[in-house]
Amino acid sequence: MSVTTRVYVARLAGTAVFDPIGDQVGRVRDVVVLVRAKGAPRAVGLVVEVPGRRRVFLPLTRVTSIDQGQVISTGLVNMRRFEQRAMETLVLGELLDRTVRFVDGSGEAVVEDVSMARQRTGDWLVDQLFVRRRPQRVTTLSLRRRGATLTVPVEAVTGLAATTRTQGAARLLEAYEDLRPADLADVLHELGESRRLEVATALDNERLADVLEELPTDDQVEILSGLDRDRAADVLEAMQPDDAADLLHELSDEQTAQLLELMEPEEARDVRRLLEYEDYTAGGLMTTEPVILGPETTIATALAQIRRQDLPPALASMVFVCRPPLETPTGRFLGVAHFQRLLREPPHASVGSILDSDTEPLTPDATLGRVTRLLAAYNLLALPVLDAEKRLLGAVSVDDVLDHILPEDWRESHDERLDEEASRG
Template sequence: MSTTRVFAARLAGCSVFDPNGDKVGKVRDVLVVFRSTDAPRVIGFIVEVPGKRNVFLSIGRITSIGSGQIITTGLINLRRFEQRGGEVRVIAELLGRKVTLKDGSGIATIEDVAIEEMGLAEWEVSQLFCRRPKTTASPFAKGATAFVRWADIREEEAVKGEAQSATQLVASYADLLPADLANAMLDLPGQRMLEVAEELSDDRLADVLEEMPESEQVDILNQLDDDRAADVLDQMQPDDAADLIAALTDERGEVLLDLMEPEEAEDVRFLLSYAPDTAGGLMTTEPIIVSAEATVAEGLALIRRHELAPALGAAICVTLPPYEPPTGRFLGMVHFQRMLRYPPNERLGTLLDQTLEPVQANTSAAEVSRILASYNLVSVPVVDEHNRLVGVVTIDDVLDYLLPDDWRSTDSDSDSDEKRPVSTSTATIPVKRRTPHGSR
């Protein structure tokens, strides 16, 4: 192979190619098994292939590692990866662990793991990059680092019950889109998933929760204290936050609503007043709303906002004042493409789509779906009995409703034809397990 030693954190996200140069996936983790005396042996990689499926790639089917890419023999078993007893994920389960250095210098945290080729298709953990605790109170100080061999460490026993640090794991996930990060977290052992959730910022965790099945959303939110949970809900889209709160107990839901920002909580309470299978139950209350006097230039500036969901940026709602739902009388919508065809100073009130009729808040979800499909729409406005705009239903809201509850799960076929050994090690670092969940 072109490289004989490589660090696991640098492999995360590396592209995997077949011998013809076609990309087949990207590395998500390194899989090892412990041995009773020697360093852990690398048995392969966890690779994400198209369709967000994680599969196992045996180390014996890799011909080259180097220059940010991995070359395979072209033979990859596409059955979904399922972690077996004795197998340990380096990035997900080893990084962040506390260990004791046998030289007497104290406790350190594993920040990276080097794997090295020892022979043909034989790789093992050769070194650990560890960081000792900082010795000063300065927030800018960091502890000293050291490269140590596996034989030079043992698991730290003095901090039982302390959560495993997920800092390095979160850093390796920094470039993932929310849906991909949700998929990666769902593949983690249960406790490790919660540790990662604790480490994420409020807005990042909110984005991830919106991409998870309801049961996992509830599990994670129930592990957060009330203040943190309310902060995360504040960052979610109101319709997603309403769906999540509806899945909680009435008591917890009311506590969290009281702790949320008043404006955010008001939107969520408003959405909870509608049946879930109606336009009111599916809609979001945060479309772009402007007056008829607003110009094309102003409209385009509004849809350029980074935080705006693409479906909401496809059209702008025009109403009479006030411009917060429920608004004044709804006048119509202006589509993004139409704005591009007119000069910047053109008033949006002259560009309304006269063919698009709003739906009532009590319109059934099935009827909303039919309207979106029949007229090739990305979103449809929702009004109340007084023709005041109360929100919009977007195509992603409808898809979430129409797809089965387990749509984030692909096939359940998880048996692999790859021959993967089971560890006979007596090493003290355990493998945390949980019942496998389907992943998006």
């Protein structure tokens, strides 16, 4: 068996996991250790992300090789979703950025990486920490300088087992910087409550807004309520208006009013309008920020608009063509121009010349059932929502519909019934 005798966990994040015949099983997302009162923490397994964004537990006893940027398993991977037990600690999720104290009294340090070594018995023990010293005296100069780094035995520090309120999240986010918002949301969901808030707070507003949109409602409320009010308002501004409105629906009337007051007036205006509509109606589901263009706009400009990186794929499937003003509620709605049609026409032509005016619009009070039927009947990814004067109020996209027709716990319950009887072994 070819197993590297020492592994630095932060470098292991994202490493591909293969079965014995060379097929990729998934990627390493964390390492599970047992932190004991005495002795070095014992590493017991890997958290592996398999297709479908599912995280499963792979015992280190089933790892035959960790070498050259890959992990080889025996192929016997239990597909039951990983659930952290009370005595278990996640290295990336919980140990990195933790503040520890040197036993010799020489000060404090922050854990930046963890080294685990394979013993002759086959067990893996966390025996060394890569840490960065904290200055003992805080001065203007020390705030600008980063402390010295060093590798120390795990026995040389205390506090590894205790959660601290000052724990940061820089190293964890560095390890997960390549994750899509939905995948990072899964990571946050699996963390403990205090650690989840620490990590969420360390994200910038745009990244946190994207992640919040992918989290279960309870996690959204917990994180937003844990932020200071000004920061919470900034994050709501960065979210899609419909997602921000959905989240505010879960807060008390007092909290909602306070946050809306702190938001920029223009951003708050759209959210206030959405809050007026009932849940599970087209008005409650719609976003007020689809791509809206005038009929004279060239196809080249329209294609540039739907190439925007921040635009959800469903809303990039078409542009909505209206008379001015082009902010919702717009002037008279004229029709939609589909992405595929835009690709087939000359770039200098106007979008007004290729309109689909047959797409049946929705009224704000249209039920979720009607929205779903129309999307399915016309094979569309989005539908316009119009008021009685034929002005565009917004658009309902298929991803918003799916969020409302799937079970509330769909992010964490899929496929688990297939392996109810399985255990981690």
